[in-house]
Amino acid sequence: MIPPQFDYERPTSLDAALDAVAPPDAVPLAGGHDLIPMLKARSVSPGTVVDLGGLDELRGVERVADEGDTTTEQLSVGALTTDADLLDAAPTGADALLDATRAVGDAQIRNRGTVGGNLAAAHPASDIPAATLAADATLHLVGPDGDREVSAEGFATGDHETVRASDELLTRISVPLAPDAGSAYARKTHPSTGYAAVGVAARLRVVDGVVIGPRVAAVGLCDAPTRLAAVEDRLAGADAGAPVEAVESATTRAGDGVDAPVREDHIVSADQRRALLPKYAEQAVSEALARAVGREGVVA
């Protein structure tokens, strides 16, 4: 499997990179673990591949205090941060993101694959988008007309489709870090692709013994990451002191209200994906709840 011919550029500044991706047939290259297999399969054939590997400014993980509200922070993850570097940084308060990143591929893939590439590729069964959607993360894009921010919810629109214009680059992802939030990601691995057959991320807070602001998101289920509104609705206000009952009643009909078509292939049918959903929703939510209860009282 040999890729088609293309030109290659390796800019060393963000401005030069923006110039290089301006032509409509240019594509950015990060870790290459989505793009290079697609080139080999000849499902894409760009004129120029623009390697972002020289943009050190887009690498790294840091905590940034929220403007105005000093009790909360954001985790800022540079788009080119590899999965392995995020796991090494092991920031506290971003458990679902770390769970999802750990689930990606294998050690060799995590050494090359980047957090931004995982999101920008918008593979329907990628893990990291579930965590960013549950966390209500913000994606920062820069293009010829300047910067813009897109919520994780508004970013991916379908199978390998996002709102990113081809001349825009993803620079970083900010993930809110409430000190009393708990989050987790659980998945059923697809037996053939190794990606998620179904993956669920959950994030919630526990205040005065009650679940507040739950956000639950699934990948692998539909072409774009999907919030599980039925789970969120039943979980909001639930009694964290009776976690088993709360989680079970919230997750048994986890797929209710999912309107988008459920994916299927010759190995995992749509019905199977729907049937798997409650189990993985239950795992993610109960772990998130346990983690939130563990952190309750951390806040002054």
Place this chain on the structure above:
Amino acid sequence: MSEHEVTVTVDGSAERATVEARRLLVHALREEWGYTQPNVGCESGKCGACTVEMDGDVVKSCCVLAVQADGSEVTTVGGVDGAPEGLAEVDAGDPRATPAGDNDEFGPVQRSFHEEHGLQCGYCTPGMVLRARDLLADIPDPSREEIREGLKGNVCRCTGYENVVDAVEAAAAKLEPIETDGGTAGQADTVDGGAPTGGDD
């Protein structure tokens, strides 16, 4: 189409070539420079036969462009001897330890694969050995489950994995940390499936 001059240090030697942008690192290693230990199995990033170390990290060289590797240091299994990073060989106490003189170009991980019969055709072995070394550098005393999970990106068509896991365990028994540095990535216990279980799917 563009062509690029690349220089890559492979197993300590500076190798140069002019490559098309689309040239994959594994092909440059094998065909331009004659390093045939990294094998080509699936060509799609799944099997790990093409695993090499690039600037200290194990990677699948079928998913890296040769031009991306310009200026880096690549190590194939042919370039490793001795213990993995941060570990030293315990010389006494292991009744199966092979006298170093027998196979002195092999490090303890390679010798363990040999002694435990952790290979049959050997096609996966270069990748298995490199990833096993990397895993042991991270988790010096892994459980069998951690070994299976850790070798998830390395597929073997022959052994059924049992002897591979034995080999990594035996290698761990031969090694001890030089200094403790704490940070291991740990396990994803909420993620089901995906690790090799020895079935022939």
